Amino acid sequence: MAAANTDLFKKLARKWVGQIGSGGVADSSTTTVPLLAVTNLPTDTAVVATINRVNAAGTKTPDDEETVIGVVSGTDLINCTRGAEGTAQAHDAGAVVEILITAKGWDDVMDGILVDHDQSGQHSDLTDSGGNEWISQTATASAVNEFTIANAATGNNPSLCATGETNVGVDISLKGTGDFNLADGTNPNITVAGTDPWRTVSIFGSMAPTTTAGCSEKTKVEAGTNDIDYYVLDFATGSDENAFVNFQMPDSWDAGAIQFRYVWTNAAGLTTETVTFELSGRSFADNDAIDQAVGTAIEAADTWIAQGDVHISAWSGDVTLAGTAAAGEWVHFEIMRDVSEDDLTGDARLMDVQIRYKQAQYTD
Numbered sequence: 001m002a003a004a005n006t007d008l009f010k011k012l013a014r015k016w017v018g019q020i021g022s023g024g025v026a027d028s029s030t031t032t033v034p035l036l037a038v039t040n041l042p043t044d045t046a047v048v049a050t051i052n053r054v055n056a057a058g059t060k061t062p063d064d065e066e067t068v069i070g071v072v073s074g075t076d077l078i079n080c081t082r083g084a085e086g087t088a089q090a091h092d093a094g095a096v097v098e099i100l101i102t103a104k105g106w107d108d109v110m111d112g113i114l115v116d117h118d119q120s121g122q123h124s125d126l127t128d129s130g131g132n133e134w135i136s137q138t139a140t141a142s143a144v145n146e147f148t149i150a151n152a153a154t155g156n157n158p159s160l161c162a163t164g165e166t167n168v169g170v171d172i173s174l175k176g177t178g179d180f181n182l183a184d185g186t187n188p189n190i191t192v193a194g195t196d197p198w199r200t201v202s203i204f205g206s207m208a209p210t211t212t213a214g215c216s217e218k219t220k221v222e223a224g225t226n227d228i229d230y231y232v233l234d235f236a237t238g239s240d241e242n243a244f245v246n247f248q249m250p251d252s253w254d255a256g257a258i259q260f261r262y263v264w265t266n267a268a269g270l271t272t273e274t275v276t277f278e279l280s281g282r283s284f285a286d287n288d289a290i291d292q293a294v295g296t297a298i299e300a301a302d303t304w305i306a307q308g309d310v311h312i313s314a315w316s317g318d319v320t321l322a323g324t325a326a327a328g329e330w331v332h333f334e335i336m337r338d339v340s341e342d343d344l345t346g347d348a349r350l351m352d353v354q355i356r357y358k359q360a361q362y363t364d
Helices: 103-114
Strands: 017-019 047-051 066-073 076-086 096-098 133-138 146-149 198-202 219-223 228-235 241-248 259-266 274-284 298-303 330-337 348-358
Touching: 047 076, 076 103, 259 274, 259 298, 274 348, 330 348
Parallel strands: none
Antiparallel strands: 017 096, 047 066, 047 096, 066 076, 133 146, 198 348, 219 228, 228 348, 241 330, 259 348, 274 298, 274 330
């Protein structure tokens, strides 16, 4: 930021003494004060210059003394505030100019500090351009020096970006052993783009064929050249085949819809062919009967690329689990190859299945 004569925080120049330059200062309203030299004067803040405190012989001249505030430009002080201390008046060329610690300079520093601090030295409340508090401080028996970030007028959180700026990172570092808490009313969470974040987990590890219309048992396959082993569940082409998995959902699940994607390869096929898998499920609460129907299945199709390649499908649409879903419940998932919806001529070899769910709170 460029220096201005309104700067409250102004730098000094140690033992600096100079003189008024050629032409002098004609009258009390002139806003440019010429100097013979400006070496060592600060240029990034305004300066407080005292003129004619003493004459060239060192004799005090109180009737001629004046303090001005200006900005160094070339060999001049420009945009000067005249008579900041003493009387604004004309000064002859050669008059003594000094940079001193003056009452005006000191008071400006104090005024600057008191903008955001009270007289005890504590940081006072901060407000937005409309005068609404967005960082407020409380000091109570239960919350000493507690700061709250909020806009009192609108209830909205303030932006940490300059106007029009979006690419800003914020680093928050804790000192010592204190806690860091993010809260949003009665439903605390860390959100991404204003919504609960996704969490992704693999459900393939314990997946197995269903008893009715099941796929083949899990088989270990070796890619022979480099001896790469992996497990697959083979789903044939003749009819719909299924696999299942049961597990406990995390306590951070928001109990909403989930999405899935799958990793697969194939035993045979053509690059023009696709495979379609669908996922359905149910969430079970304590004391729920196990023998109940699953929810509506949601499909996700993927196109065969090349023999022996890893194929990763896109994420599906929302899969809503049957039951009255709640965080931490036991769930049952079924995945089925829907052969009426695909045209892959060989077995589809399922290698992994992932689900993602919304995280309601940043904890398990």
